[in-house]
Amino acid sequence: MNGTPKTLFEKIWDAHVVSQNEGAPAILYIDLQLVHEVTSPQAFTELRNRGIKVRRPDRTVATVDHSIPTYARSLPIQDALAAKQLDIMYANARDFDIRIYDRMSDKQGIVHVIGPELGLTQPGMTIVCGDSHTSTHGAFGTLAFGIGTSEAAMVLATQTLLQRKPKTMNVRVDGTLANGVTAKDIILALIAKIGVDGGTGHAVEYSGSAIRAQTMEGRMTICNMSIEGGARAGMIAPDETTFNYVAGREFAPKGAEWDAAVARWKQLPTDDDAHYDAVVELDANALEPMITYGNNPGMGIPITARVPDPDALGDVHQKAALQKALQYMDLQPGKSLLGHPVNVVFIGSCTNSRIGDLRLAANVMKGKRVAENVRVMVVPGSQQVKRQAEQEGLDKIFREAGAEWREAGCSMCIAMNGDQLAPGEYSVSTSNRNFEGRQGKGGRTFLASPLTAAATAVTGVVTDPRSVLS
Amino acid sequence: MKLVLAHQCEIIYEISNTNEMEPIKSFKGKTIHLPNTDVDTDQIIPARYLKVTDKKGLGDVVFYDWRYDAAGNPNPEFLLNKPHAAGATILVAGHNFGCGSSREHAPWALQGFGFQAIVSTQFADIFRNNSLKNGLLPIVVDKATHEQLLDLAVEDPDLQLEVDLETQTLTLPDGRRVEFPIDSFSKECLLNGVDELGYLMRQRDVIEEYERANGK
Numbered sequence: 151m152n153g154t155p156k157t158l159f160e161k162i163w164d165a166h167v168v169s170q171n172e173g174a175p176a177i178l179y180i181d182l183q184l185v186h187e188v189t190s191p192q193a194f195t196e197l198r199n200r201g202i203k204v205r206r207p208d209r210t211v212a213t214v215d216h217s218i219p220t221y222a223r224s225l226p227i228q229d230a231l232a233a234k235q236l237d238i239m240y241a242n243a244r245d246f247d248i249r250i251y252d253r254m255s256d257k258q259g260i261v262h263v264i265g266p267e268l269g270l271t272q273p274g275m276t277i278v279c280g281d282s283h284t285s286t287h288g289a290f291g292t293l294a295f296g297i298g299t300s301e302a303a304m305v306l307a308t309q310t311l312l313q314r315k316p317k318t319m320n321v322r323v324d325g326t327l328a329n330g331v332t333a334k335d336i337i338l339a340l341i342a343k344i345g346v347d348g349g350t351g352h353a354v355e356y357s358g359s360a361i362r363a364q365t366m367e368g369r370m371t372i373c374n375m376s377i378e379g380g381a382r383a384g385m386i387a388p389d390e391t392t393f394n395y396v397a398g399r400e401f402a403p404k405g406a407e408w409d410a411a412v413a414r415w416k417q418l419p420t421d422d423d424a425h426y427d428a429v430v431e432l433d434a435n436a437l438e439p440m441i442t443y444g445n446n447p448g449m450g451i452p453i454t455a456r457v458p459d460p461d462a463l464g465d466v467h468q469k470a471a472l473q474k475a476l477q478y479m480d481l482q483p484g485k486s487l488l489g490h491p492v493n494v495v496f497i498g499s500c501t502n503s504r505i506g507d508l509r510l511a512a513n514v515m516k517g518k519r520v521a522e523n524v525r526v527m528v529v530p531g532s533q534q535v536k537r538q539a540e541q542e543g544l545d546k547i548f549r550e551a552g553a554e555w556r557e558a559g560c561s562m563c564i565a566m567n568g569d570q571l572a573p574g575e576y577s578v579s580t581s582n583r584n585f586e587g588r589q590g591k592g593g594r595t596f597l598a599s600p601l602t603a604a605a606t607a608v609t610g611v612v613t614d615p616r617s618v619l620s
Numbered sequence: 621m622k623l624v625l626a627h628q629c630e631i632i633y634e635i636s637n638t639n640e641m642e643p644i645k646s647f648k649g650k651t652i653h654l655p656n657t658d659v660d661t662d663q664i665i666p667a668r669y670l671k672v673t674d675k676k677g678l679g680d681v682v683f684y685d686w687r688y689d690a691a692g693n694p695n696p697e698f699l700l701n702k703p704h705a706a707g708a709t710i711l712v713a714g715h716n717f718g719c720g721s722s723r724e725h726a727p728w729a730l731q732g733f734g735f736q737a738i739v740s741t742q743f744a745d746i747f748r749n750n751s752l753k754n755g756l757l758p759i760v761v762d763k764a765t766h767e768q769l770l771d772l773a774v775e776d777p778d779l780q781l782e783v784d785l786e787t788q789t790l791t792l793p794d795g796r797r798v799e800f801p802i803d804s805f806s807k808e809c810l811l812n813g814v815d816e817l818g819y820l821m822r823q824r825d826v827i828e829e830y831e832r833a834n835g836k
């Protein structure tokens with residue numbers, strides 16, 4: 151592999167180009183497509199209408215997560231539309247011979263939680279899903295990105311996609327995170343810095359000592375929210391942390407194949423002197439716990455800072471956007487969010503619902519009670535995470551504190567399943583989107599880390615987690 | 621149907637299907653404006669409307685939560701409820717339109733309302749791809765042109781713009797023509813109503829060869 155130094159992205163891209171005709175986008179091979187119930191029905195219909203089979207059922211895996219209820223699995227689904235969507239997903243999986251982790255499966259979960267957990271996600275792969283947070287899988291040194299339903303049909307039919315090569319961006323995060331500051335705060339700080347369009351047209355590679363120091367779960371949290379900065383893909387070069395995580399998982403290579411795979415994966419990190427189209431730096435030492443105040447994930451501040459003033463903005467459109475957001479959120483410029491009452495705390499979503507996230511939250515809530523009049527929902531990312539947490543007794547900590555311990559799913563991250571805010575209610579949420587109405591029509595979301603969410607759960611008001619950590 | 625893509629003369633596209641896109645060449649249409657920046661796809665179509673299993677009827681719920689109040693009554697202030705919005709086919713939207721979720725329901729819903737083109741300074745990547753695949757034309761213009769279009773739309777509720785895909789131009793009422801970029805492949809597909817799935821299906825041999833050579 152001599153010649154021009156390449157980035158991690160370029161190595162994976164080049165290895166997956168099936169063909170590249172002058173003037174046309176590349177035909178890119180896709181190693182794995184993940185499928186869920188909400189964005190796939192029309193793709194399967196397309197295949198049916200044309201009489202096409204799924205080309206590689208062995209490279210296609212489905213689950214149900216977005217619209218399923220998180221109450222007990224033994225209870226029937228009340229929402230007829232959601233039930234129908236699940237039935238269609240099951241029928242499609244059956245008819246097209248696709249492996250599915252259905253609602254009753256003990257391996258069901260949010261698609262971006264179960265891929266890595268089952269060892270399906272492996273370094274060097276290309277992975278797509280009809281879901282913008284597919285960037286999560288980039289934490290393993292994969293090129294993973296969200297696609298639309300038409301594109302999902304193309305991958306089902308041909309295992310390829312037509313893609314134009316994005317530009318590359320390197321986000322370097324050096325330094326050491328202070329106590330109470332997490333991976334979630336790194337990514338919220340980055341998006342606050344570059345804006346929700348800062349990464350548009352780019353594949354982002356995160357590097358630097360603060361990224362290396364992260365567990366795989368922290369890395370997934372960071373890559374997960376790449377799309378909130380506009381980047382379809384976010385990735386981190388694989389290292390020992392990655393290999394240790396993948397080793398022994400159900401679909402991970404075994405024996406001699408494992409050794410060969412690791413040898414290949416070790417070739418993936420970006421070469422010295424490789425070129426990126428853009429570079430952004432973030433100082434981990436300076437980071438504080440972050441929280442959002444507005445209606446896009448770029449509207450974030452350190453938790454001790456004050457809500458910005460629209461009058462201080464030069465651009466008329468940005469000013470209008472901030473005014474609209476503060477009106478929707480019913481917040482005053484110049485005020486701190488600390489002490490702001492909340493109605494709901496949501497701990498879950500593909501950003502922060504893994505065992506490490508739950509441990510962080512449980513650690514804060516242990517032996518405490520959630521504040522009166524605050525609903526606290528803890529929704530594990532998968533049934534495997536749920537079982538692990540129960541083995542560790544985390545469910546007990548949450549329950550004894552007065553929080554709800556639910557079944558796995560997307561839940562209040564997207565509020566499709568009945569878990570939602572009432573109009574005007576505030577939540578601190580560990581999810582990834584604070585868009586208007588995202589957690590229920592008229593609901594108001596503050597995005598933050600599991601630590602901040604748990605600290606807020608016990609006080610009932612937005613709380614700096616450092617004040618409750620010893 | 622047999623079509624030869626101008627830029628890819630060696631590839632002949634041949635497929636008969638019912639979902640083939642209508643070719644787009646040029647059209648003139650009523651133009652309305654929604655200047656908000658960073659309009660995300662959750663606004664374009666709220667998640668609770670994603671439980672559908674086909675593409676039809678989504679025009680009724682486009683921008684639902686901006687268009688209707690909690691009781692389901694139309695909000696008279698919102699653009700799409702204003703009388704002049706009826707029959708609009710071109711939307712001048714704010715910067716970074718379509719960010720957030722990958723839901724293709726967003727372009728389906730916009731098309732369901734009647735839009736054929738969206739004009740902005742920038743589109744989110746997935747939204748742009750999804751739009752192109754459905755024949756909803758994302759037109760990128762520079763900031764100055766964008767501001768001018770917004771002003772024109774404010775001044776003239778009956779603003780008409782003309783789009784010509786062949787020459788990649790947008791013609792303003794005063795006759796001024798603005799060029800817009802679009803990659804040659806997407807352009808050919810739109811002009812000829814060629815869908816990419818059909819195109820990829822024709823690549824089976826190359827794909828098989830790649831799989832063999834790479835042990836996939």
Ligand code: SF4
Pocket residue numbers: 215216260261262281283499500501559560563564581582
């Ligand atoms: S948890 Fe939320 S962001 Fe993640 S896949 Fe589900 S709905 Fe999408």
